[in-house]
Amino acid sequence: MTQHPSPTGGAPHSGAPARSMLSYLKWAFIVTGLGLALGGWLGWTTTGTLAGMLTILFICAVLAVLEISLSFDNAIVNANKLKSMTPIWQRRFLTWGILIAVFGMRIVFPLLIVVISARIGPWEAITLAAARPEEYAHIMEEAHLPIAAFGGTFLMMVGLSFFFDHEKDVHWVQWLERRMARHATIRGIEVAIVLVTVLIFSRLLDGADTQVFFSSAIWGLLTFLLVEVLGGLLDSTQKAVKGAAQGGLGAFLYLEVLDASFSFDGVIGAFALTQNLFIIAIGLGIGAMYVRSMTIMLVENGTLTEYRYLEHGAFYAIIALSVIMFMQSLVHIPEVITGLGGAALIGVSLWSSIRWNRVERGNAPASG
Incomplete structure (x- = not known):
C-alpha cells in the first residue's frame, strides 16, 4: 500500500507526492454510498x-449538506488544535474521535436527551424513536432551551478565547x-463578557425558562473551564513521554466537547426535516465524514498557514453561531441562515487571505 503522510502529521514529507482532493474525500465518498x-x-x-424511498434519500442528502455547512468552521478549529498535537493523538482523534462524533453525538446523544427528559430507559427511548417519532421529536424540541444555552455558552468561550x-x-x-x-491581560475578561450575555438573554425569558437557561449556560461555562484546566494540568507534564500522551488526551477531550457543541444545532435542526432518528443519523453521519476529510486536508496541506485569515473567519463564525443559539431560545432561526452565515464569514476571510497573499507577492523583491 502506498505510504502517504501521517493521517494528520502536518506537512507531507519531502519527496512525497502531493495528495489530490479526491484522495482526501475517499472515505467520505464510501460512507456517502x-x-x-x-x-x-x-x-x-x-x-x-419508490416515491417514499426517493424522498428519504433526498432528506439524507439535505441533512448531509446541512451538517457540512454548519460544521466547516468546526473543521478549521479542529485543524488549528490538531496541528499542535502529537501524531499519535492526531490519529486517535481522527479514528476514535470521529466514531464518537458520528455514533455518539448523532445517535446516542439524542437518545440520552430523551432518556433524561422523559425519565425512561435507553431501550424505551429507542422504541419511542422507532414507533412514535412524533412524540420523540416533541421531547427533543422541549430540550432545545438547555441545549442552546449550554452549547452557546461553550462556543462563545471558544471564540472569545481565540481573540483575547x-x-x-x-x-x-x-x-x-x-x-x-x-x-487579553485582564484576567477573566472572556468569562465576564459571556456571563453578561447570558444574564441579558436569561432576563428576556419568562418563568421557569429563565432558571433553566441560566443554569444550563453556567454548566456550559464550567465545562469549558474544566476542559481548559484539565488540558493545562496534563500539558504541564508534557516533557515526559507519558505526559506527552496525557497532553494529547487533554486536547482530545477539548475537541470532543467542541464537536458536541457544534453538533447540538445540527441535531436539533434536523428534526425540522424528519422525525426519524435513523434518517437523521445517516444524513448527519455522512456530513461528519466530510468534516473529518476537510480537517485532514487542512492539517496536511498547511492551509491554515497559507491563508492567514481563515482561522479568524472560523472563530467569528463560532461566535455568531453561539449568539444564534442564544437567540433560538427566544425565536426560531432557520438552519439555512446559520449555515450560510458561517460559510459567508469563512468565505470572506478566505478572500481576504488570497488578497493579502497577492499583495505580499507583489511587494516581494525580485530574485536576481
Whole structure:
C-alpha cells in the first residue's frame, strides 16, 4: 500500500507526492454510498414506494449538506488544535474521535436527551424513536432551551478565547482584534463578557425558562473551564513521554466537547426535516465524514498557514453561531441562515487571505 503522510502529521514529507482532493474525500465518498444505500433500503421498507424511498434519500442528502455547512468552521478549529498535537493523538482523534462524533453525538446523544427528559430507559427511548417519532421529536424540541444555552455558552468561550490572546499578532479586523488582544491581560475578561450575555438573554425569558437557561449556560461555562484546566494540568507534564500522551488526551477531550457543541444545532435542526432518528443519523453521519476529510486536508496541506485569515473567519463564525443559539431560545432561526452565515464569514476571510497573499507577492523583491 502506498505510504502517504501521517493521517494528520502536518506537512507531507519531502519527496512525497502531493495528495489530490479526491484522495482526501475517499472515505467520505464510501460512507456517502453506504449511507445512501442504507437510506434507500430504510425508505423502501418503511414506505414500500419508490416515491417514499426517493424522498428519504433526498432528506439524507439535505441533512448531509446541512451538517457540512454548519460544521466547516468546526473543521478549521479542529485543524488549528490538531496541528499542535502529537501524531499519535492526531490519529486517535481522527479514528476514535470521529466514531464518537458520528455514533455518539448523532445517535446516542439524542437518545440520552430523551432518556433524561422523559425519565425512561435507553431501550424505551429507542422504541419511542422507532414507533412514535412524533412524540420523540416533541421531547427533543422541549430540550432545545438547555441545549442552546449550554452549547452557546461553550462556543462563545471558544471564540472569545481565540481573540483575547495577548500573544496573537495576526489581525484580520484590525480595529477590533488589536483592542481585544491588548485587553487579553485582564484576567477573566472572556468569562465576564459571556456571563453578561447570558444574564441579558436569561432576563428576556419568562418563568421557569429563565432558571433553566441560566443554569444550563453556567454548566456550559464550567465545562469549558474544566476542559481548559484539565488540558493545562496534563500539558504541564508534557516533557515526559507519558505526559506527552496525557497532553494529547487533554486536547482530545477539548475537541470532543467542541464537536458536541457544534453538533447540538445540527441535531436539533434536523428534526425540522424528519422525525426519524435513523434518517437523521445517516444524513448527519455522512456530513461528519466530510468534516473529518476537510480537517485532514487542512492539517496536511498547511492551509491554515497559507491563508492567514481563515482561522479568524472560523472563530467569528463560532461566535455568531453561539449568539444564534442564544437567540433560538427566544425565536426560531432557520438552519439555512446559520449555515450560510458561517460559510459567508469563512468565505470572506478566505478572500481576504488570497488578497493579502497577492499583495505580499507583489511587494516581494525580485530574485536576481
